[in-house]
Amino acid sequence: MRPFRQVTIAHEHCDLMGGVYDPAQARIEAESVHACWVKYQGSDDPVFRDRCILIKEERGELVKHHVSVLWTDYFKPHHLEQNPEIHDLFWKATKAAGDAKKRMDPAVAERLISSIEEVAEAFRATPEASGAGLYPESTPHRVMS
Amino acid sequence: MRPFRQVTIAHEHCDLMGGVYDPAQARIEAESVHACWVKYQGSDDPVFRDRCILIKEERGELVKHHVSVLWTDYFKPHHLEQNPEIHDLFWKATKAAGDAKKRMDPAVAERLISSIEEVAEAFRATPEASGAGLYPESTPHRVMS
Amino acid sequence: MRPFRQVTIAHEHCDLMGGVYDPAQARIEAESVHACWVKYQGSDDPVFRDRCILIKEERGELVKHHVSVLWTDYFKPHHLEQNPEIHDLFWKATKAAGDAKKRMDPAVAERLISSIEEVAEAFRATPEASGAGLYPESTPHRVMS
Amino acid sequence: MRPFRQVTIAHEHCDLMGGVYDPAQARIEAESVHACWVKYQGSDDPVFRDRCILIKEERGELVKHHVSVLWTDYFKPHHLEQNPEIHDLFWKATKAAGDAKKRMDPAVAERLISSIEEVAEAFRATPEASGAGLYPESTPHRVMS
Amino acid sequence: MRPFRQVTIAHEHCDLMGGVYDPAQARIEAESVHACWVKYQGSDDPVFRDRCILIKEERGELVKHHVSVLWTDYFKPHHLEQNPEIHDLFWKATKAAGDAKKRMDPAVAERLISSIEEVAEAFRATPEASGAGLYPESTPHRVMS
Amino acid sequence: MRPFRQVTIAHEHCDLMGGVYDPAQARIEAESVHACWVKYQGSDDPVFRDRCILIKEERGELVKHHVSVLWTDYFKPHHLEQNPEIHDLFWKATKAAGDAKKRMDPAVAERLISSIEEVAEAFRATPEASGAGLYPESTPHRVMS
Numbered sequence: 001m002r003p004f005r006q007v008t009i010a011h012e013h014c015d016l017m018g019g020v021y022d023p024a025q026a027r028i029e030a031e032s033v034h035a036c037w038v039k040y041q042g043s044d045d046p047v048f049r050d051r052c053i054l055i056k057e058e059r060g061e062l063v064k065h066h067v068s069v070l071w072t073d074y075f076k077p078h079h080l081e082q083n084p085e086i087h088d089l090f091w092k093a094t095k096a097a098g099d100a101k102k103r104m105d106p107a108v109a110e111r112l113i114s115s116i117e118e119v120a121e122a123f124r125a126t127p128e129a130s131g132a133g134l135y136p137e138s139t140p141h142r143v144m145s
Numbered sequence: 146m147r148p149f150r151q152v153t154i155a156h157e158h159c160d161l162m163g164g165v166y167d168p169a170q171a172r173i174e175a176e177s178v179h180a181c182w183v184k185y186q187g188s189d190d191p192v193f194r195d196r197c198i199l200i201k202e203e204r205g206e207l208v209k210h211h212v213s214v215l216w217t218d219y220f221k222p223h224h225l226e227q228n229p230e231i232h233d234l235f236w237k238a239t240k241a242a243g244d245a246k247k248r249m250d251p252a253v254a255e256r257l258i259s260s261i262e263e264v265a266e267a268f269r270a271t272p273e274a275s276g277a278g279l280y281p282e283s284t285p286h287r288v289m290s
Numbered sequence: 291m292r293p294f295r296q297v298t299i300a301h302e303h304c305d306l307m308g309g310v311y312d313p314a315q316a317r318i319e320a321e322s323v324h325a326c327w328v329k330y331q332g333s334d335d336p337v338f339r340d341r342c343i344l345i346k347e348e349r350g351e352l353v354k355h356h357v358s359v360l361w362t363d364y365f366k367p368h369h370l371e372q373n374p375e376i377h378d379l380f381w382k383a384t385k386a387a388g389d390a391k392k393r394m395d396p397a398v399a400e401r402l403i404s405s406i407e408e409v410a411e412a413f414r415a416t417p418e419a420s421g422a423g424l425y426p427e428s429t430p431h432r433v434m435s
Numbered sequence: 436m437r438p439f440r441q442v443t444i445a446h447e448h449c450d451l452m453g454g455v456y457d458p459a460q461a462r463i464e465a466e467s468v469h470a471c472w473v474k475y476q477g478s479d480d481p482v483f484r485d486r487c488i489l490i491k492e493e494r495g496e497l498v499k500h501h502v503s504v505l506w507t508d509y510f511k512p513h514h515l516e517q518n519p520e521i522h523d524l525f526w527k528a529t530k531a532a533g534d535a536k537k538r539m540d541p542a543v544a545e546r547l548i549s550s551i552e553e554v555a556e557a558f559r560a561t562p563e564a565s566g567a568g569l570y571p572e573s574t575p576h577r578v579m580s
Numbered sequence: 581m582r583p584f585r586q587v588t589i590a591h592e593h594c595d596l597m598g599g600v601y602d603p604a605q606a607r608i609e610a611e612s613v614h615a616c617w618v619k620y621q622g623s624d625d626p627v628f629r630d631r632c633i634l635i636k637e638e639r640g641e642l643v644k645h646h647v648s649v650l651w652t653d654y655f656k657p658h659h660l661e662q663n664p665e666i667h668d669l670f671w672k673a674t675k676a677a678g679d680a681k682k683r684m685d686p687a688v689a690e691r692l693i694s695s696i697e698e699v700a701e702a703f704r705a706t707p708e709a710s711g712a713g714l715y716p717e718s719t720p721h722r723v724m725s
Numbered sequence: 726m727r728p729f730r731q732v733t734i735a736h737e738h739c740d741l742m743g744g745v746y747d748p749a750q751a752r753i754e755a756e757s758v759h760a761c762w763v764k765y766q767g768s769d770d771p772v773f774r775d776r777c778i779l780i781k782e783e784r785g786e787l788v789k790h791h792v793s794v795l796w797t798d799y800f801k802p803h804h805l806e807q808n809p810e811i812h813d814l815f816w817k818a819t820k821a822a823g824d825a826k827k828r829m830d831p832a833v834a835e836r837l838i839s840s841i842e843e844v845a846e847a848f849r850a851t852p853e854a855s856g857a858g859l860y861p862e863s864t865p866h867r868v869m870s
Contacts, residue, residue, distance in 0.1 A: 020173055020177045020180055022169075022173050024167075024169050024173065028165055028169065028170060031165045032165045035165055047393075047394050048392075050340060050343045050344075050630060051343065051347065051391075051392065053627060053630045053631065053634070054344060054347060054630075054634060057631065057634060064793070064797065068789070068793045068797075068819075071816070071819075072789065072793075072816070072819040072820060072823060073823060087813065087816060088812065091796070091797070091812060094793075094797040095797060098797060098798060101631075102628075102631065103627075104627050192778060192828075192829050193827075195485060195775060195778045195779075196778065196782065196826075198482060198485045198486065198489070199485075199489060199778070199779060199782060202486065202489060209358070209362065213354070213358045213362075213384075216381070216384075217354065217358075217381070217384040217385060217388060218388060232377035232378065232381060233377065236361070236362070236377060239358075239361075239362040240362060243362060243363060246486075247483075247486070248482075249482050310463055310466045312459075312463050314457075314459050314463065315463060318455055318457050318459065318460060321455045325455055337633060337683075337684050338682075340630060340633045340634075341633065341637065341681075341682065344633070344637060485775060488772060488775045488776065488779070489775075489779060492776065492779060499648070499652065503644075503652075503674075506674075507644065507648075507671070507674040507675060507678060508678060522667035522668065522671060523667065526651070526652070526667060529648075529651075529652040530652060533652060533653060536776075537773075537776070538772075539772050600753055600756045600757045600760050602749075602753050604747075604749050604753065605750065605753060608745055608747050608749065608750060611745045612745045615745050
């Protein structure tokens with residue numbers, strides 16, 4: 001049994017928000033989007049392919065949501081002073097999610113995951129998130145089923 | 146920039162599913178539930194407290210959803226042969242999420258996170274998930290804001 | 291005008307929950323899934339068929355949700371002592387809903403409804419639900435439009 | 436094991452719709468709304484009471500949705516010729532659901548269930564629904580937990 | 581910078597509701613439905629066309645929701661005395677949204693927007709809404725992207 | 726009967742998106758948030774006040790969603806060249822929505838509507854939106870009920 005989680009409380013007097021920030025939420029859904037593309041390519045059954053498109057649409061929307069929550073609720077003005085690229089990073093990540101919804105193009109799916117990684121790096125670079133999150137430096141395996 | 150993610154494809158001929166499995170999704174929401182309790186305790190503002198109850202309700206429901214998806218979509222009969230406790234583990238985890246929605250009791254919030262950890266251990270013990278997931282052996286920091 | 295409903299209160303000191311339990315909720319959505327298959331087979335219009343797939347996906351998800359709520363919120367440890375098959379019944383029912391989302395196979399759609407019926411029987415066999423629910427012993431007509 | 440369900444197909448050349456019509460869906464949620472009132476009255480715990488209000492809001496919204504689907508998708512112009520009161524019945528039922536969301540008044544909760552019963556009677560009176568539905572002539576028990 | 585908005589409070593002792601009424605919500609989504617048809621016609625890419633069907637389904641459902649909220653929550657008995665056609669107008673508008681979900685027929689998409697316009701006229705004709713809303717007498721441009 | 730809407734198609738070869746852009750969607754929900762504050766102040770009934778908090782939470786979330794869609798899906802790199810303030814305007818607008826969810830402070834509610842107006846001005850200043858949208862130069866009445 002692992003030791004209980006360590007929680008860093010970033011702001012003592014903050015508003016109540018969604019709760020807890022971790023780019024893993026966006027990352028996991030981005031990998032689902034990629035998985036939908038992989039499965040679409042691997043099948044010639046039109047019903048199965050239709051479901052790939054449908055599920056990719058849902059998962060892409062969830063990526064946009066999680067990225068948006070990080071941008072709006074986690075990042076504060078002092079973060080922007082340290083990293084003026086934050087707005088643009090997030091804008092591009094959400095646009096990448098939109099593109100990945102629209103295309104069945106492997107480059108687009110891979111670009112989405114790269115964008116989310118850049119967002120995660122920006123998150124990890126903030127003092128409050130130093131060492132935080134479920135996002136380890138090692139590359140995670142993802143189990144697809 | 147980290148190397149691209151490694152993805153283990155667990156089942157080649159599987160149906161399309163939500164995508165990618167990781168107990169991190171349930172874990173992050175469980176920590177949000179716990180965060181709601183922390184903030185509720187730390188405030189005597191009735192409007193703020195009302196929002197804690199409301200948000201905890203939503204997050205608890207998301208925990209139940211993510212746990213349910215893992216149980217239904219990831220675990221297969223051969224997993225059950227290896228670990229006959231799986232059903233009971235998941236049943237207790239979803240009931241713990243239900244309890245955490247209902248109570249403002251620190252023990253209940255802590256029990257939820259323990260239950261999710263047990264679910265995560267069962268997941269990591271499956272051959273397909275060996276070493277997989279975003280869930281490292283080290284205890285994650287969670288940034289609360 | 292029919293007499294007012296009779297309500298059996300199963301647990302006096304329970305938590306507040308979704309409210310009121312009845313396998314009819316899962317049953318109605320399972321019949322919708324079946325209806326989607328019927329209509330898909332009866333049409334060669336690709337737009338119509340696409341909508342059948344889409345709506346079947348939504349309804350299948352609702353079946354999983356209603357089954358999950360019954361399993362998590364209604365069934366208690368003492369029910370499990372009386373019927374150790376409960377976990378497995380519910381696991382198979384939610385897996386059947388997943389299969390019915392994925393396939394356009396009449397056997398799969400019929401198997402879903404059978405699974406829901408088994409869940410309903412387990413529900414009706416519990417002392418608190420004796421004679422309860424909207425689920426009469428007679429076979430319901432369903433009006434499809 | 437009960438015999439397989441009998442399904443009446445009301446319209447052969449209809450559009451694909453949600454699937455299957457049954458006032459039971461609105462009825463079950465209306466009883467949940469009533470259950471929320473019962474539990475609110477029976478508790479003096481402010482957290483519990485807050486959750487009653489929150490859940491009643493959600494369930495009331497679901498009543499409105501199910502009633503609306505029946506009105507929009509099931510009823511056809513020929514039904515209106517037979518029963519010119521249909522619009523008004525549905526209007527009052529959805530307004531009753533709105534009232535039940537707003538009030539902690541037993542008369543309001545009871546009026547909601549009566550309204551839903553009137554809607555169900557109008558449904559049962561249509562030729563396509565003759566004998567159909569999960570809604571038996573006997574009064575259902577509802578198991579509350 | 582434009583002057584601050586003028587708000588007409590229609591009912592002083594009303595229940596809390598969704599908030600603020602404006603047929604623009606239904607109108608904007610109806611135009612999205614129409615846009616989906618335009619784009620479907622303009623493409624022969626099967627993946628793109630699938631997404632048109634999917635998004636049209638979602639937007640059509642939103643039209644039904646916004647129309648339903650106006651009918652249920654805004655219109656009161658005294659409005660019905662002034663305009664006995666209100667129920668039928670709303671019924672036809674929601675049925676038009678259902679048709680527009682089902683068909684890829686330009687006449688159906690146009691009919692939806694006409695129905696919403698009739699609903700908007702009924703709204704503007706009520707004393708409380710005299711001159712109100714975001715719906716100007718001039719025809720709005722809609723920017724499609 | 727008003728003439729049929731004029732629609733400006735901004736991009737011929739664009740991806741399919743949500744459909745049609747209009748800051749009115751964000752604006753209407755922002756006014757709902759403000760209405761919730763007005764009603765909260767005007768009542769001393771604790772149940773009514775609880776519902777104000779709950780509904781304000783939902784509406785505030787919808788403001789964030791509509792603002793986010795405009796930022797991500799409508800604005801393109803060439804808009805940013807013309808107006809480098811766009812990211813910051815949108816960031817502040819979504820943060821204002823977050824604040825308005827958290828506070829029962831009239832200044833916060835008013836600030837939200839001002840932020841949305843600034844977003845709308847940025848939208849109207851883009852060449853594609855010149856004269857477009859449902860957002861007239863005159864101040865809209867809003868009917869509250």
